[in-house]
Amino acid sequence: MKIERIRAFRMRQPFVDGPYRMSKGRVADCFDSVIVEISAGGLTGWGEMAPLGTFYSAAFAAGTEAGVKEIAPHLLGQDPRALTQLTRLMDTVFKGHPYVKSAIDMALNDLTARAAGVPLVTMLGGREGETAELYKVVTHGAPDQMAKNAVQYIADGYRRLQVKVGGDVRGDIDRVTAVAAAVPRGTVIFCDANAGWTPFQARQFADQTRDIDFVFEQPCVTIDDNLSVRRSVDKPMVLDESVQSLEDLLDIHRKGVADGVTLKISRLGGVSRTRQLRDLAVDLGLMVTVEDTGGAEIDTAAMAHLSLSTPAEKRLHAIAFHEWVTIRTARNAPPVFGGSRMGLPDGDGLGIDVDTALLGNAFIDIKP
Incomplete structure (x- = not known):
């Protein structure tokens, strides 16, 4: 061939x-x-x-x-x-x-x-369950609007929210407080700063939100800055932007910076290298999310195959990017059930037509 x-x-x-x-x-x-x-x-x-x-x-x-x-x-x-x-x-x-x-x-x-x-999931290690749990992003805005959006997402079936922070600390405290108060107890909340804070700002935020149950996601830019925050907070931490290579993953594990990692397919160079880092992260005991920076049915299918070949006990969640956009690229798509879980399209390879x-x-x- x-x-x-x-x-x-x-x-x-x-x-x-x-x-x-x-x-x-x-x-x-x-x-x-x-x-x-x-x-x-x-x-x-x-x-x-x-x-x-x-x-x-x-x-x-x-x-x-x-x-x-x-x-x-x-x-x-x-x-x-x-x-x-x-x-x-x-x-x-x-x-x-x-x-x-x-x-x-x-x-x-x-x-x-x-x-x-x-199916590609077979070549990536084998299927681990029928569906992966999805999360919804609450984008940055006024606290009352973010809370309103979060309530709607819960009504749509989501049980996991990623709340965007990383700007003005006082405003972000108000934003997360408003969202947490508006959603049911037990809703999983990730506070994602997208590397927007200094360690000083991240500690300010953490200190004022100790009573809220959330996972801290990528508060600062560098691995060492995130480590300094990690040492002073009592929340689980996940790193995303810091994971750009195999060396980064090993550095994060060696220093004990995070409990989990988010692996972006395009940031790492494709499915092959993402699978490599995914398998290593699992062996190192880290929780794993596999996603990407964006796309429609094709890219979402790849994310779904990588997610559902990740051991269920190490899989955090996934995202359905094809539902974000107004256009279609395929006659089928990874199926979404009840707004909160995603499966795989039927067929060989990605299963996308x-x-x-x-x-x-x-x-x-x-x-x-």
Whole structure:
């Protein structure tokens, strides 16, 4: 089996609920997605990468588009099932920029599983349960509006909320207090600062919210700054933006910085490397969330397969990004049950039946 054709598309995916807001005025109104199609032996694999604006990760769609054009010609004629070999090849011909390689690697994984005639979850270690629990993001805003949104999400069936903080500390204390008071007791709350605070600010927040049950998520930028906060608070801590490589994961574990990690597929360079870090994190005893920076059905399917191949006792939760956007990329999608749990689409590979008519014109279409 040899790679015979590579196409790639760029797609704007507006948000259903309007602009996505984080602290410090960071806002995005859509995912800017790059979708990759790789064909070999009569089969097709799909991958997707979509950054959240230009402020969340060191990634942007225009960079992905340019990088895919550079990498794709080197893959023609290669065996798409040689995943480790192709990862090394991409790193050889295009140094760094893991986000550029993410959609390509996802498509290769999809194609490899389709060639084997199995769902991708099987090749990622085996299925652990029928569904993964979902969380909903309460984006940054006025305390009363955030509380109102949280109540609606609970009514929709969600039992896990990620509350955006990381701005003005006093205001964020009011925001989390309002949300916690508005939702039922037992609702799981993550306070996600998206690395927006100094250790001083994070300690201020923690000190004034001791009576609220929540998980602290990425309060500061660096691993060492988060460690200094960890030493002075009595809340569980999860790191997200700090996990950009295998070395980061080992550093977090060695220093005892966190109880869990959030692994972003595009930040790590694709499904292959995310699986590698996921398995190591599980072996190290960390709780794990596998997700990405954005996308529609293709990327959400990859997240679902990685989530449901994570041991259930080590899996935190997942997110259904395809429900965030107003457009469709496929005729099917990972099923969502009762607004709070997500399963896998039926079929080999990702299980996604992509409708190319929805994708627009390819920005690259190459053959040998």
